[in-house]
Amino acid sequence: MTIIEVGRLLRAGTTGFVVGCRVSQIESPSFGALVRVPLNAGYQIYGLVHDIHIDDDGLVRQLVTTEGIDQAIIADNRVNRNVPIEMSVLSLGFQQDGKIHYLLPPRPALSLDAIYLCSDQEVRDFTAAGRFGYFRHILRSADLPVGELLAAHINQVQAVQAAAGNHNWALEATQELIILLRDDYVTLMNVISTLADAVPETWEGVR
């Protein structure tokens, strides 16, 4: 099993953290991907990538106005940039002594802790550990594009679950979302419309 490191921790809080990574690392995580931060023995934090952010610096500002930039300069600026690519991650739960909890982690990760992309097995383990309790962390974040984030997450997890024979995961997850949001027409319709746009990827194979 390949372990993919996506970066190291820049700053963290209980509800989420920000990861800095190199350009070479940006290929692996994607919006809606599940990541983990292993800390000490048997304790690791799970999170969901909800924003990938590329900040500028002084040099980039000068370069963007320059005519005919050399490809080598562009490549050099990307690889050896001063400011890292930032990924914002929402805490969804943690694992302690082998048991997964859909609660906020008791203590955050520390600076420069390595963050890894969850493997298919880890994704399956985390998403099937309970009855979608981690959805509440996503739904609570009013300033996030909740619909888009859930659609991306469900899409990715469904592919992994279906590969393991659980074809109805997306259906059950959606049902849970509808139950959680049925008193909030605006958010629910937003989420449902986004999920509808994910067709056919999400719903293919759903029985």
Place this chain on the structure above:
Amino acid sequence: MAEYIGYVVGGGLKENLNVRLTVPSNQVQEGAFAVIESGEWQFYGLVTDLLLGATDPRFADEQSEARLPMQLANLLHGQTLYTNLEVLPALMLERGPELGSDDYQIWQEEIEAGKRPRPRPLPVKTIPSHHARVRMANQGDIAEIFGKEEKEGNFVLGYTREQSHPVCLDLDKFVQRSSGVFGATGSGKSFLTRLVLAGMIHYNRASVLVFDMHNEYGFDDTASDTGEKVIGLRTKFPSRVRVVGLGAGAQIRGQTPDFNLEIAMQDIQPEDIELLSRELDLKETTPTTLDALITDYGRDEWFREFRKLKIGETVLTDEGKKVPAPGSVAFWANSMGVNILAAEGLHNKLRRVFNLPYVVEKPAADSISEIIKALEAGQHIVLSFGKHEADLDYLLVSNLLTRRIRQTWEKRTNDYRTSGKGEPRPLVIVLEEAHKLLNREMAAQTTFSIIAREMRKYYVTLLIVDQRPSQIYDEVMSQLGTRISGWLGDEDDIRAVLSGLAGRSALRGMLARLQPKEEVLLLGWGVPMPLPIASRRYDDQFWQELLGKPPGKRGEAEILEELGF
């Protein structure tokens, strides 16, 4: 394993219980008998309404199935759109701790040992808890509430509408108080009455006297709508039912009745005339005139004597003055100090009664006593009015006969109370077109309203058959124990049938939506809870089930099979 149809989400005793439906709404109908399981109690109720609901009205407004993939739309609708049932709770029954547990064993032993009352259905006094599960009643539940089919005195009147479980009427309870069969014309009232009568005659715990205004119940008849032959009660119970025809030589449906009823003039009493006030358009002076007649001739002779008097006959006095002749109404009026015009007016109006062919001076037999004797002996009488179908005949004869019956039963009951011997046999008087005798104006005067109100103690009750219950005096309606009603359209009639019952508003719509000729609503004191049922068909199969297969000729095939060929 019971199949649950939903769970309780709210409501109360006053405004009914709300149940969230978890099965497609077409699986449950208005009037369904629902059972709610809540802890140690089981509640029985009636579905009175089905309501469409949404967690937010916008989910219902928007046709999201048009713009969402089918699976997503189904999921969304499954959670945001729903159907609620309104259930009218009626009864509750203790079912004890969980079956098979130690507590259940102890509970059961306590009941067996008599330390605890045996659970029986009680009127609902509390409500089930939230999320208590709801299912449709099964055959066992129906039998628990309405009684078992096998028990003597339980008569299957129909079947539950969805699952066709038999619903019984407790005939012992049915005859204890007056009852009514209602329904608009063409709603199957006559067939329903035949069913009930057949059940009562077969059970034979009470005598039945039917005032058969339209000659429907005694001999075989032809159905007015289908043209098919309808078996009469006399045909099926030849030794128990006697058909009495009104008037000498009466023929009922082309057949000769067992005996004929003629009324002796001495039997007609002033009260009988007073209750004909509306029919004969009698004036308010009538009681005074009648009173003078009684004073002069006595209760037995007044009718005969008054009938003999002539109107307008005069003689000349010695002075050549015209004065009323002896034997004229005016002469009699003068002698008694009664207003001449009032007496002559009454005489004129009573002419219709004087001319009734069945009112005779000396009947060939004392048929009224014969009827009473037959009833006392446990026989059942169908009094067919034959060709005398006018309201006048019906009012006069039914009231007169009932007055005599009432006297007899009152006397017998009083004797029984004194001596403790010879308990009177319960009697049910079946009254068709009851509003003619029990309307607001007449109710105070007729014997029937007294029977409806008080005669229960004297072993006489009424079975009222009517299409306009709203015309029947409220005080009589409110006394009716069991009410069996077919379809009713008129708002006033519906209100009248439901008068004095709990949950009226919930049952109102149900009455208006019954299937004519097929469905009836059981209501009132005589039934444990209101329930619409599909009524039994009055056909050959009914008779076979009631009386067993007739020992008629066996087919060739049947005999050969029995012989082993």
